Amino acid sequence: MKKGIINKIALATLLLMLAVLVLGASGVGAQQETGKNAQVQVVGSDLGLKGKLGKAIAKAPVGTGKGQIDPNAPRGAFGIPGAPKINYLVAILWAIWVGWIFSTVGAFGGIMAGVGHMTVYGLGDYIKTFKKTAPQLNKLLTDSIRTSNQWLVGLSSLLSTVNYLRAKRLAWPLGLALGLGSIAGAVAIPALTGGKVSFSQYQGWFGLFVFVVGGVLLYETTPRGQASKKAAKEAARAFEQSIKEKKDEAIQGITVTQWGLTNIKFSFLGVEFRFNPIWAFIGGVVIAAISAFLGVGGGFLYVPYLTSIVGLPMFVVAGTSAMAVLVSMLTSITTYITVAGAAMDWGMIGVELIGVFIGSMIGPRTQKYIPDIWLKRLFVVLALYVGLGYFSKGFFGKAWVPM
């Protein structure tokens, strides 16, 4: 199949996914206020919490029951009285697990970070209690979960980008087109869906996303996936043998040789590359939008998009994708906090980061004892379980598996 057709099919699929996400979000926005009750006594004060969170707290019903705020209760997550207090020991242990996954498997760490925020720390069940009693608070705290996930997943791009910038390894015209697109996507989604997505809806979409990642992992463990990987490995090794004498080439910078609205050419190591900046821009918009909606980093989409669809070599893609993730993460987090009014629990993120770096030290030391294929199989099972649980809980109100 020609590359142009693959380009169009891939982008059409991504655009369709985006449209479904936005429609889903607005659909939920229209369902609010189901449990309206004029007689309910509300908190009436922001309890010292600023911005949209404070306003939503003031409108929440006062009391000690579920879906109510008790102003006299000790403050918990996000500074809200009565919210679950994050157990720092549990948070560190869970984050060690997340860091271990990051350093051994990769992308699945972001999913596990989300599972931590939603389930392990008990925030999901707490946020859900406000679904009918204080829908706005429910949606604001959902944004806080999305933003917390993004902090954790997107941070890796910061160091990578700095390193690639120093090494002059950023294909900056491509980074610019992709980055502008990712800014558009990362501003639009938090601005459009911030304060509109209920926790259940988010949980359902997150579950669906876990299914997709699980599906990719499953394919990689099938005989066909394994054969394709083995073939690539062998072809690379054969080529490596034949090229050994040409290994030490002088590293040169990236030079732009031609500018155009639909065609930019640049040379690197004497080889010419070309790309269409419009496709790169659209790709940036769509990938950043999906990442911002789900509260994930986006690296898992940028890299295959640039290598498989745009056809660029990893040498150029590595730094450029790291920069695109950084730009979209910074934009999305800023928009969630400033425009959508998401509250942050900085201490929770700090504790998680401690766990992550401990886990990333343990990972390389234990990885050699577990074959890659079995690691992937373990995560396929986990993805099916977590995906099914969140999908059913989010969209059908009841988990089909114990969780």
Added chain:
Amino acid sequence: MGLWELVDKFLIIFYRISGHPVFDYFLGTFLVALMAVVIGEFTISVVFLVNKNHLDRLNTRLADLQQLTMAALKLGDKKSYDACNKEANDAFGRVFFNMFGLSAAALWPAFFALAWMQQRFAGIDFPIPFTGLAVNYVFTFLICYILARVFFGRVKNRLPYFRGIHQMLMAYEENSGKSQVVL
């Protein structure tokens, strides 16, 4: 006295140096940010020392595959190019996510500093002159944190522990040549 109260008692000292509230706020925030930078740099040096061999292997493999990809492209060998690029993609994934561990090690103190500042300074707006706009503690901390990073980057070669680490990293970069880990 709880840990947070103890931390609070210690950190607020930085905000009472001159007696001028605005100057003290920025000086104190800069010093808190500097402390977060120093602790973060110390942690990342420990993580780097512990994981050095693993990172070396990952980076060397990625650099080799990337060189091979470019060579295949130059020779017009499409099959080898696709194969090497696919392998490089895999290797990059490992390097990228291992980088996450390093970034976590460098940045964790900044989030605790923000958690403390939230308790102390949430709700206070800092107007930007001539714009009518105002910023909060997060923005002022980030500015101070960037300045503290720049400052520390310039002086760390002269500090006892960090001088040794810096020299080791320089030697590491020279030896590996193609390394992508720059701290």
